[in-house]
Amino acid sequence: MDHDNLRKLLKQVQKGTSSIDDALEELKTLPFEDLGYAKVDHHREIRNGFPEVIYCEGKTIDQVKGITLAMIQRGSSILGTRASKDVYEGVLEIAPDAVYHASAKCIVVNPKTQQLHPERTIAVVTAGTSDISVAEEAAVTAETFGQKVDRIYDVGVAGLHRLLAQLDRLRKAHVVIVVAGMEGALASVVGGLVDRPVIAVPTSIGYGASFNGLAALLTMLNSCASGVSVVNIDNGFGAAYTACLMIKD
Known part of the structure; x- marks a missing residue:
């Protein structure tokens, strides 16, 4: 249940169009709903501003479907990350309007249709084309939560x-997410060019001595440019979530 639905329910109780018992029944699944294999955190959007996200990797198709259904029944915007095409096809059985973003490996159901801040932009920047899948996870996450995204790739x-x-597009952004593998130098360069927060995402792209993204991670952590923060390797979702929190109010 999001802020709007909770407020609506409380107003119904206030006006007498809903009884206290009915409201209590409605609120039984707050703060979470126990499905046995998962405890779905319906209260998260009230606490944190954004609903729980389903990390699909490692879950069975039926588990993802069950969590998705529980969230649909509460009217939540749903984002499933690290999702295979098979998982998406399973979700389609209960959510025919679900959309699969193949590059991002994300499933989206009931995204926010109204941009929260049309005048504020999150720029998602990649060093190379090989980094786009991680960048798309970031872009799709931000768009699902109602944020405007400007993609600047390769x-x-x-x-x-x-x-x-x-440079003009970079400087118009309110937050810049920089996605890079290999040596990961792009984040420092961008950090030296803009007066906005830069969130660096190291990717596992690169030859042997890149150590599956560790080299890029260490470069970004040791950035000499001020204002550069770093998330984990390939964590486009985490970068976008943080960016959304930065500009949501």
Whole structure:
């Protein structure tokens, strides 16, 4: 149950159109609903501003369907990350309007249709084309939560002129998410060009000595540019969630 539905229920009790017993029945699944294999946190949007997100990897199709159904019944916006096409096809059985973003590996049901802050933009920037899948996880996450996204892809430091050609777009953004593998230098470069928070996402893209993203992670953590924060390897979702919190109010 989100803020709007909870407020509506309380007003119904106040006006006498809903009894206290009916309201209590409605609130029984707050703060969570126990499905046996999962405790669905319906209260999270009230506490944190955004609903619980389903991390699909490691869950069975039936488990994902059960969690999705519980959230649908509460009117939540639903985002499933790290989802396979098979999981999506299972979710379609209970949510025919579900959308699968193949590059991001995300399932979206009932996204927020109204942008929370149309005048505020999250720029999602990648060093290379190989980083786009992680970047798309970030972009889809932000859009599902009602935020405006500007995608700026394949502007890595190997061709710095590509990045500089997008400087106006970067400087218009309110938060910049930088997604890069290899040595991960792009985050520091962007951090030195803008006066906005930069959230760096190291990816596991690269040859052997990149150590599946560890090299990029260490580079980003040791950035000499002020205002650069770092999330875990390949964690586009975490970067977008943080960016949404930065600009939601």
